[in-house]
Amino acid sequence: MKETEICLHCNDDYIPTRRGLQKFCSKSCKSRYWYLKQNYTKDVTKDAIENKVANSSAKVDKMSLAGVGNAAAGAAVVEVVKTVFTTQDNKPATKKDIQELKTLITGRYLPVKNAGKDSMGRSPFYDVETGNVVYI
Structure with a gap:
């Protein structure tokens, strides 16, 4: 009778082919476990991404009347300065x-x-x- 073991990454049961040496059910589980253990976690799972998006407090830029006024005033100042300092030959x-x-x-x-x-x-x-x- 073959004994089953539990994969360290996905916690699934598997029958090891190399008793005592094999700790993962597949090479993909082994490499994924190593990747996560190395602190390269980027929250690759779908649930982790959704949680991160839901918990993030992203700043939303809003347009204000003061901002529009500042932009218009700045553009007007630039045009006046260009007109004053540009010679007639260079216009x-x-x-x-x-x-x-x-x-x-x-x-x-x-x-x-x-x-x-x-x-x-x-x-x-x-x-x-x-x-x-x-x-x-």
Whole structure:
């Protein structure tokens, strides 16, 4: 008659194949027992995870009117500082600036279609006022 033993990890009955040496019912129980014994516990079981989630006091961020006001005030201050300290030469072009350039080019400069671009990739234009070809 074979005697049964109890697994140290899962507490199930098993019939050992190596009497006196075997303390676990399977290799997975043996490795899991060692893993838990080494303080690598991360609460891997489903119940432990649910308990941890239920017991955790997670902080929930809420939006407040004061926070929105602070963000708006900060953004306004940044825009004012940018406007004050940016020189006119470094400000970005507006649609109006681009339209003025377009009218300047079409009124004074005429495109030259039989000449290629220069080494910097600029197209040739005939300047009506000076009578020269310029690359823009």
